[in-house]
Amino acid sequence: MSAMTLTDVAAPAKLNLFLHIVGRRADGYHLLQSVFVLIDWADTLHFERRADGRLQRHDLTAPLPADDLCLRAARALRAASGTSFGADISIDKQVPWGAGMGGGSSDAASTLLALNRLWDLGWSRERLMALGLSLGADVPFFIGGQNAFVEGVGEVLTPLALPRQWLAVVKPAAGIETRAIFASPLLARDNKPDKVAGFLVDAGIQSLLDGYGINVMQPPAESECPEVTKVARVLQERFGNSRMTGSGSAVFARAGTGHQPLASLPSDLPEGWVGRMCRSLEEHPLRGWASD
Known part of the structure; x- marks a missing residue:
């Protein structure tokens, strides 16, 4: 790797070992309790820094929607940080869509983590997680980086040490x-x-x-x-x-x-x-x- 590129960046899927709904917030969002566990079924992303501020996605396998969570995450971080950099983002998509495995959210989380490094922003995990929540309820879990007991709409995480299975x-x-x-x-x-x-x-x-x-x-x-x-x-x-x-x-x-x-x-x-x-x-x- 160099300061200009990050290659073979993993975006692993998750499974819900259980999932309960325990109520609703006043705004209608459901409150859940679950245990999320990371698995080794993953997408792979590659990043190259651009000096012109442009963000472009390149699909290496299955074509993705024109405005997927990955691009939305990159735009959100660029706007929030004020950086002048952009990036070419290539995705080898392996985690299936519509599966309940968090593939899109994981791509977004890995994008935030990678661009934080590629653009030399130095944001903390907590700050990235707050931005990630604006993109989707599962994104903070992937940024948190640990298997967890999950509450709220997905943003309240208590790490769990689970044996490999x-x-x-x-x-x-x-x-x-x-x-x-x-x-x-x-x-x-x-x-x-x-x-x-x-x-x-x-x-x-x-x-x-x-x-x-x-x-x-x-x-x-x-x-x-x-x-x-x-x-x-x-x-x-x-x-x-x-x-x-x-x-x-x-x-x-x-x-x-x-x-x-x-x-x-x-x-x-x-x-x-x-x-x-x-x-x-x-x-x-x-x-x-x-x-x-």
């Missing part, structure tokens, strides 16, 4: 728009909230590995997208458990904490489905790219 992840061909899930009458919005201290004492880390809680978004997602039910059934039969992540449509199964997973993914997934046997990460690969 295997997670079989499969996304069907269909994606799901989050707005459809939140509009569903099947969405439960009245889960009893856990206090993080009590959660760690009463539930404990082992209970997370054993499948604590539920994902309240799964019933409306299955109603919206029958493929979610099919994926869940395939993984349940293979691993003895399954759960959707986020607002879907990806589903995962816990596959052990040893050196090898308890089983392999089926080799005959239907056309259009994508799956990987993933490992959880202890921390974000860019964790050291911002000061605490």
Whole structure:
């Protein structure tokens, strides 16, 4: 790497080990509780500094929307910092869209962290997280850089030390728009909230590995997208458990904490489905790219 370029910048996906909705704010935003865990299914970004202030994105794999979160993050940081620099941003997109895995938010977070370094801004993690929240509720988690108990609309993070685990992840061909899930009458919005201290004492880390809680978004997602039910059934039969992540449509199964997973993914997934046997990460690969 040089002062002008940053290459092979990782943007890992996340999974929700559980997801409860515990209320709403006055502005209508839902209050959630969840545990987010980073996994090694990731996009890769490359950055080159420009002196002319322009921001350009180059899609190395699947074409992305013209104004994606990555470009919006770059514009927001350029405006907030007042820098005269710009950047060429190239994206090797691997995390599927509409999966509930936070791919776009992770790209935005890695963009903020990378440009903070590339443009010599010296912003703190806290300042980047505040800017990230204006882009999306999941962005602060990725900037925070640690697996976490997540509250509020996604901005209240309590880091958790979780053992590395295997997670079989499969996304069907269909994606799901989050707005459809939140509009569903099947969405439960009245889960009893856990206090993080009590959660760690009463539930404990082992209970997370054993499948604590539920994902309240799964019933409306299955109603919206029958493929979610099919994926869940395939993984349940293979691993003895399954759960959707986020607002879907990806589903995962816990596959052990040893050196090898308890089983392999089926080799005959239907056309259009994508799956990987993933490992959880202890921390974000860019964790050291911002000061605490």
